[in-house]
Amino acid sequence: MSWLVSDPDEDLVQRGRAALALARSQMPLLDGIQREAAESRPLAGHRLVGCVHLTKETGVLVQLLVASGAEVAWTGGDEVSTQDEVAAALAVEGVRVFGRRGMTTAEVGEAAAEAFGAFSDGPTMILDNGAHLIEMAAASLDRHPQLRGATEKTSEGSRRVRELGATIDFPFPVVSVNDVVTKWEVDNTYGTGQSTLDGILRATGMFLAGKRFVVCGFGHVGRGVALRARGMGARVVVVCRSAKTAVRARLAGFEVLPLESAARTADIVCTATGRPDVVTAEHLDLLPSGAVLCNTGHSTAEINLADLQARTVSTEQVRPHVRRHRLDDGRYLDLLSGGGLVNLDAAEGNPSEVMDVTFANQALVTLGLGGRPDRYAAGVQDVDAAQDEDVARRKLAAMGVRFDGSDQPAGTTRGVGEDKSA
Amino acid sequence: MSMVRDLSLADVGQLKVDFAARRMPVLSALVERFSESKPFIGQRIAACLHVTTETANMCRALVAGGAELALCASNPLSTKDDVAATIQRDIGAEVFAIYGCDRETFYQQVQGVLAIRPTIVVDDGADLTTTIHNDYPQLLDEIIGGTEVTSTGVLRIRNMATDGALRYPVLPTNDAATKHLFDNRYGTGQNTIDGILRATNVLLAGSVFVVVGYGWCGRGVAMRARGMGAKVVVTEVDPIRALEAKLDGLDVMTMDQAAAVGDIFVTVTGNRDAITYAHLQQMKDGAVVCNSGHFDVEIAVSELQANATARRELRPNCVEYKLSNGRGVILLAEGRLVGQSAAEAHPAEVMDMTFATQALGVQYLIENAARLEPGIVPIPRSIENDVASAKLRAYGIQIDELSAGQQQYLTDWRVGT
Ligand SMILES: NC(=O)c1ccc[n+]([C@@H]2O[C@H](COP(=O)([O-])OP(=O)(O)OC[C@H]3O[C@@H](n4cnc5c(N)ncnc54)[C@H](O)[C@@H]3O)[C@@H](O)[C@H]2O)c1
Numbered sequence: 001m002s003w004l005v006s007d008p009d010e011d012l013v014q015r016g017r018a019a020l021a022l023a024r025s026q027m028p029l030l031d032g033i034q035r036e037a038a039e040s041r042p043l044a045g046h047r048l049v050g051c052v053h054l055t056k057e058t059g060v061l062v063q064l065l066v067a068s069g070a071e072v073a074w075t076g077g078d079e080v081s082t083q084d085e086v087a088a089a090l091a092v093e094g095v096r097v098f099g100r101r102g103m104t105t106a107e108v109g110e111a112a113a114e115a116f117g118a119f120s121d122g123p124t125m126i127l128d129n130g131a132h133l134i135e136m137a138a139a140s141l142d143r144h145p146q147l148r149g150a151t152e153k154t155s156e157g158s159r160r161v162r163e164l165g166a167t168i169d170f171p172f173p174v175v176s177v178n179d180v181v182t183k184w185e186v187d188n189t190y191g192t193g194q195s196t197l198d199g200i201l202r203a204t205g206m207f208l209a210g211k212r213f214v215v216c217g218f219g220h221v222g223r224g225v226a227l228r229a230r231g232m233g234a235r236v237v238v239v240c241r242s243a244k245t246a247v248r249a250r251l252a253g254f255e256v257l258p259l260e261s262a263a264r265t266a267d268i269v270c271t272a273t274g275r276p277d278v279v280t281a282e283h284l285d286l287l288p289s290g291a292v293l294c295n296t297g298h299s300t301a302e303i304n305l306a307d308l309q310a311r312t313v314s315t316e317q318v319r320p321h322v323r324r325h326r327l328d329d330g331r332y333l334d335l336l337s338g339g340g341l342v343n344l345d346a347a348e349g350n351p352s353e354v355m356d357v358t359f360a361n362q363a364l365v366t367l368g369l370g371g372r373p374d375r376y377a378a379g380v381q382d383v384d385a386a387q388d389e390d391v392a393r394r395k396l397a398a399m400g401v402r403f404d405g406s407d408q409p410a411g412t413t414r415g416v417g418e419d420k421s422a
Numbered sequence: 423m424s425m426v427r428d429l430s431l432a433d434v435g436q437l438k439v440d441f442a443a444r445r446m447p448v449l450s451a452l453v454e455r456f457s458e459s460k461p462f463i464g465q466r467i468a469a470c471l472h473v474t475t476e477t478a479n480m481c482r483a484l485v486a487g488g489a490e491l492a493l494c495a496s497n498p499l500s501t502k503d504d505v506a507a508t509i510q511r512d513i514g515a516e517v518f519a520i521y522g523c524d525r526e527t528f529y530q531q532v533q534g535v536l537a538i539r540p541t542i543v544v545d546d547g548a549d550l551t552t553t554i555h556n557d558y559p560q561l562l563d564e565i566i567g568g569t570e571v572t573s574t575g576v577l578r579i580r581n582m583a584t585d586g587a588l589r590y591p592v593l594p595t596n597d598a599a600t601k602h603l604f605d606n607r608y609g610t611g612q613n614t615i616d617g618i619l620r621a622t623n624v625l626l627a628g629s630v631f632v633v634v635g636y637g638w639c640g641r642g643v644a645m646r647a648r649g650m651g652a653k654v655v656v657t658e659v660d661p662i663r664a665l666e667a668k669l670d671g672l673d674v675m676t677m678d679q680a681a682a683v684g685d686i687f688v689t690v691t692g693n694r695d696a697i698t699y700a701h702l703q704q705m706k707d708g709a710v711v712c713n714s715g716h717f718d719v720e721i722a723v724s725e726l727q728a729n730a731t732a733r734r735e736l737r738p739n740c741v742e743y744k745l746s747n748g749r750g751v752i753l754l755a756e757g758r759l760v761g762q763s764a765a766e767a768h769p770a771e772v773m774d775m776t777f778a779t780q781a782l783g784v785q786y787l788i789e790n791a792a793r794l795e796p797g798i799v800p801i802p803r804s805i806e807n808d809v810a811s812a813k814l815r816a817y818g819i820q821i822d823e824l825s826a827g828q829q830q831y832l833t834d835w836r837v838g839t
Contacts, residue, residue, distance in 0.1 A: 201612075201619075231650050231651070232646060318441075
C-alpha cells in the first residue's frame with residue numbers, strides 16, 4: 001500500500017488553497033524569495049525530498065521550492081500534524097505528497113521511506129526536521145551519489161546530525177539552520193515563548209498574575225517562556241543546570257533556584273530543556289496540591305510520567321488538555337497535554353510570521369545549494385553569517401522598520417558574524 | 423415558578439460550582455462567616471448576573487446569610503444551564519435563566535425575579551435597575567438599596583442620579599479597588615491577550631499594539647501587551663490618563679496617527695465610535711481590530727460591514743473585510759468583548775474578589791439603610807480592606823502593621839517639620 005496522496009477531493013483542494021493563501025499573506029519573506037527564485041530558477045533539474053510537518057506554512061515553503069524549478073516529494077514526519085487539505089492542494093500542483101493526518105508511528109516511517117524513494121534517480125536535495133531523512137541518507141550514502149545537499153531545521157535534529165557527522169564523512173554539505181540568530185530568536189524564543197503561554201491559557205484558563213511559575217531550562221525556548229510568563233504577571237523562577245545560563249537568568253532579573261526548592265511553592269512547572277527526567281519522583285513529592293505540570297521542550301520525557309503514574313490513584317479529564325492525577329497522599333496535580341508539547345497540542349504552535357522567518361532560512365540555504373553548490377563545503381555546516389544578516393534585513397523590511405544600516409548594502413552592517421552568542 | 427432548562431443537570435453543575443469554590447477563598451470564607459452571623463435574614467434580593475459557577479458561589483454566600491434570592495441572567499448567552507440548575511436545586515435561589523432564550527422570554531425572566539418584591543437589587547449592566555425605575559415604580563418603596571458591578575452599568579446609574587431619577591442608594595462595586603484592580607486591570611488585561619491569540623494566533627512580539635483608552639482596562643491590556651513583547655501605543659481623550667501612559671513609557675498619539683501605524687487595535691473606552699470608519703480606512707492591510715469594552719459600540723462595525731467589498735471568515739471569531747481601497751481589516755468577534763467571545767470569561771480567582779466585594783456591599787447597604795440617601799454611595803474603605811486582607815491570607819502573605827507612633831504621625835496634623 002502507498003501513502004501517496006492522489007486524486008484528492010475537489011472540496012479538500014479548495015480548502016487547502018484558501019489555507020495556503022491565508023498563510024502566504026502572513027509570510028512576506030517566503031513570498032518575496034519565491035518571486036525572486038521564480039525568475040532565476042536555481043533548483044531547475046533538482047529532485048528535492050522534504051520531511052517537515054505538513055502545515056499550511058510548510059505548504060508555502062513547498063510552493064516556493066516548486067516555483068524555483070525543483071521536482072518535490074514531501075512527507076510530514078508526524079502522526080497528527082499533517083493538514084490533509086494542504087496535502088491535497090499541493091498534490092494537484094504536482095508535488096508527490098506522502099501520508100495523512102492520523103497515522104501510527106510505524107506508518108509515519110513508511111511514508112517517509114516512500115518519500116525518500118519517490119524519484120527513480122533518487123533525490124538531489126533534502127529538507128529535514130528531526131534528521132529522519134538525513135539518517136536514511138547516511139545509512140545509504142554509497143547508493144546516493146546524486147545527493148548534493150541537505151538542511152536540518154530543529155535543535156534536536158542538528159544535534160543528531162552532528163553526532164552522525166562525527167563518524168561519517170558526508171560527501172555533500174549538511175547545513176543546520178538552527179543555530180542562526182534569526183531562527184532561534186524569532187522561532188525558539190519569541191514564537192515558542194508566546195505559543196507556550198497561549199497553550200497554558202487555552203488548556204487551563206487560569207489566572208497567571210501572581211502565580212509562581214517555574215521554568216526548567218533557560219535556553220532559547222526557556223528564556224522566551226520566562227519572559228512571556230513574567231509579561232503576563234507571573235512570578236517566575238528559573239531552574240537550570242549550567243552556571244553560565246544561571247548567571248544569564250539571574251542578571252535578567254529572574255529568581256534562580258534548584259528545582260527542589262522551587263517545586264515546594266510552584267503553581268506551574270514548565271519544562272523546556274530538551275532532556276529527559278527533569279521533573280522526577282523527588283520533585284513530584286514536593287509540589288503543592290493543584291500544581292500544573294507541562295512541557296514545551298523537545299523530549300516528551302522531561303516530566304517523568306512513570307514516576308507520576310506510580311503515585312497516581314486515579315485520573316480524570318477535567319478540561320480537553322488537562323488530566324488531573326489524584327495522588328496516593330491526597331494531593332492532585334494537573335498534567336497538560338500528557339506531558340507532550342503544550343504549545344502544539346493546546347495552542348497552535350508557531351504563528352505563520354514566525355515560520356516565515358524560519359523557513360526563509362531553510363529556503364535560502366536550499367536555493368543557495370542549488371545555484372552555487374560550492375557555497376558550503378561538504379560535511380556538517382552552520383548557516384553563514386551573511387545569510388543570517390540577509391534574513392534579518394528581509395524581516396525588518398517586511399515590518400517596515402528602518403535602522404542605521406538600512407541604507408547600506410547587506411553585509412556591511414557592523415558586527416556581522418560576531419553575534420553568534422547572543 | 424422558576425425557569426431553568428433542566429433540573430437534572432444540577433449534579434454536573436454542582437461539581438463545577440464546588441470546583442470554582444476552591445479557587446474563590448475569599449468568597450468561601452464569607453459563606454462561613456454569613457452562615458453564622460446571618461446578616462441577610464428577612465431580605466429579598468433580586469439579582470441580574472451572568473449565570474456562571476462564580477455567580478453561583480456568591481448566591482451561596484447570600485443565601486447562607488439568610489436572604490431570599492431570585493436570579494435572572496444579565497445575558498442569555500452566558501448562562502450555563504447546569505449551573506442554573508444547581509443554583510435552583512442545591513443553593514436554593516429562584517432561578518430564571520435559560521441559555522440562548524429570546525428577548526421575550528428574557529423579559530418574562532426579569533418579571534419573575536421582580537415578583538420577589540426585592541428589598542435589595544444586585545445588578546450587572548443596570549438593566550434591572552432601569553427596568554424597575556421605568557416599569558415597576560410600585561416596587562421602589564420597599565427597596566433599601568442596590569449594587570452595580572460593571573463600569574458601564576455604573577455610568578448609566580450615575581446618569582440616573584444626575585437626572586434625579588435614582589430612587590434608592592446604589593453601591594458601585596466597580597469603584598472598589600478590589601474589583602477594578604483585579605477584574606478590569608488584571609482580568610481584562612489577560613483575557614484580551616488570550617482572546618486575540620485564540621482568534622488570530624498572530625505574533626505579538628514586535629507588533630505595534632494600539633490601546634484605545636487608558637482606563638483600568640486599558641492599563642491592564644497595555645501592560646500585558648508589552649509583556650508579550652509588543653510595542654504599545656495609547657490613544658486617550660483624558661489629559662491625565664494620557665500623561666500617565668506617557669510616563670509609563672508608552673507612545674501616546676491621536677487615533678488618526680495611530681490608525682496608520684498599528685498592527686493590532688483594542689478599544690477599551692466604554693464609549694462609542696472610538697474607532698470610526700475613517701480610522702479603519704487609514705489602517706494597514708491586515709490590521710487586526712477588536713474591542714474589550716462592555717458594549718459593541720466602540721468600533722464602526724456596521725459601517726464596515728455595509729461598505730466592505732468582500733467578507734471572508736479566516737478563523738472562528740476572525741473575519742476579514744476588504745475595503746474599497748483594496749486593503750483588508752480583520753475584525754475579531756464582530757466587535758464584541760474579545761476576551762469573553764474568543765477566550766473565556768474571567769477566572770474564578772478574579773471573580774472571587776468582585777463577588778466578595780459585592781456581597782459585603784449588600785451587607786453594608788442593610789446595616790446602613792437608615793442613613794443612606796438615594797444616589798451613588800461611595801465604597802467604604804473597610805470593605806476593600808476586608809477583601810484585600812482575606813485575599814492576602816489566601817496567598818499566605820503577611821504584611822506589616824502601622825506602629826502606634828506611625829498611626830499617630832499619620833493622623834495628627836500638629837506633627838510636622
Ligand atoms: N472585557 C472585560 O472583561 C471588561 C471588564 C471590566 C470592564 N469592561 C469594560 O471596559 C470598558 C472600560 O472600562 P474601564 O474600567 O477601563 O473604564 P475607565 O473609565 O477607567 O476607562 C475608559 C478610558 O477611556 C477613555 N476614553 C473615552 N473615550 C475615548 C476615546 N474616544 N478615545 C480614547 N480614549 C477614550 C477615557 O478617558 C478613560 O480613560 C467599559 O465598557 C467596561 O464596562 C470590560
